[in-house]
Amino acid sequence: MSFSDSYVELNGCRVHLRRGGAGKPLLFLHGASGAPVILPFMEKLAERFDVLVPEHPGYGQSDEPAWLENIHDMAYFYLDFLRQLNLSEIVLIGNSMGGWIAMEMAVRDTSRLDSLILVGPAGIAAAGVQPADIFLMAPEVLVKNLFFDQKIAEARLAQPLTPESVDLALKNSHTTARLAWEPRLHDPFLPKWLHRIDVPVKIIWGKQDKILPSAFVSHYQKHFPKAEIEIFDNCGHLPHAEYPDKFCDSVFRFACK
């Protein structure tokens, strides 16, 4: 399945968008490390969906708009994005920071959403559950902590650093700090309004997630009592990257009912 490359211009910001496949629209919102390449799970999702993978404002090949100061700006941007592309009945998937953005969008407006899939999301704090401090990790330590299967981490670390990849990593971590330094990776006011999310919710978590521990799941269950929960065993922070087939089957089962 081939993905097209384009830019969407909106609110004075050019956003890089990869899009492939056909069917119901599926918007994938990436996490703090960005979405620099098409991954196998995107290809597979594109067999049944019209898959949209933007790089967020401030990440990858997208612009860094001056107005981007907090996660709420990002949520409003993506609500405008859905309107500009005239998308509806969207399956919204967000991983980590992307899960946080997805929730911030959905508490504001679900009218264009079909369903919401949160994959190891950031966004809320939970007593007794301590996320890892991604800002104190050396880059190679962070990569190792993302995966349960260290062979995947080693393969990623074996890729040579280029000046471009270093620039992109610095740009991405700058934007992540801008949005998530404090309060750290969450919005203390978000839980008050999660009840407004009136579309079906599914939560997927890697049991051995070292960034956002799977102990968060029980807290999400309280906020989303009807949500479908699936825990991937032997899996880290990126279930879609570590188990693409299992992840896609899970999405198909949930969103193609």
Place this chain on the structure above:
Amino acid sequence: MPYADVDVDAARKHGTVWGLSNRNYDAQKAHKLYNRFLDELEYGEELGFDVVSVNEHHQTAYGMMPSPIVTASALARRTSKVKIAILGSALPLRSHPMMVAEEHAMIDVISGGRLISGFVRGIGAEYHTFGVNPTISHDRFHEAHDLIIRAWTEKGPFSFEGHHYRVTYVNLWPQPLQKPHPPVWIPSQGSKETIDWAAHPDRRYTYLQTFSPAKVVQRYLKMYRETCTGYGYTAKDSQLGWAVPVYVAKTDQQAKDEARKHFETFRNVFVRMPLEMLLPPGYTSRESLKNVMKAKAQMFGDVTLEQALELGLFVCGSPQTVLDSFRNHWNEMRFGNLLVLCQFATLPADLTRKNMELFAREVMPALKALN
């Protein structure tokens, strides 16, 4: 003002004193250390130093002054002639910069106009400990500075509407005794943005390059002068300063023998920290961060006393050696202010006093004559 009784082995094992658990802190030992260091600062006046200075660091054995206001206040009452420099207050870490304006103004009034105000952003590690977002550090610094200067110089009440700070009624009691306000010094590890800002004709603040190799000091002081020229005026020597650790003893060999362990502990345990802690995202421009990443091996490896002397990171030797060294540097840089760090890391009280005495009596008079 280090917590000099720190268990150096525990700190080495941890990799740095930054983030070392306060299980290692003993308030009885700190009580003695605070009073020892305050005595040493007061002794500075007796020895004829023009300025004694204090600074701000948080949650670390590197420095025991999370509030330099407290130490500067104590000095304001116990000294009578020497200027007191706060180098500096970390503005972006404060939730309300008006408190800084008030505290500095109080010290200026109590001391009879002897305050030198320094403003800094705080080092990268402090953005981790305080949680303040490093990507807005420059913005907050500039805005806090503007509020403080206006609070010191304008008659109130007036309102201040900033992006980070909003105050409906600014009407400072007390106002500083020095008019229009105390001199402002800007300590920095070297950044073009800071130099452009400090050198601006509206400010002409004294730029102080801290703990850097002499070549780096020279480069940044030159950049400051050129920036002033670009703004259309000539920098005075008094706008330039260098802060450097110094150790003086009777002979070069004795100075090295006495300072070695303490200096190397200072450089390799107290100052050291991981890159991620030193430079969180947005604290510097991404270009500066990349330059540091390139120099990582050199910056983050151990440095011996001999290497430090070669680099001009440390000035150590007999009075004549130290004088010659500063004279040479002065000829190249023409800094009008020299801040000598006479105590560092674990350097004990007897050696600190001896160092201060030898420097004050046998080096300082000839250096003062240079200006």
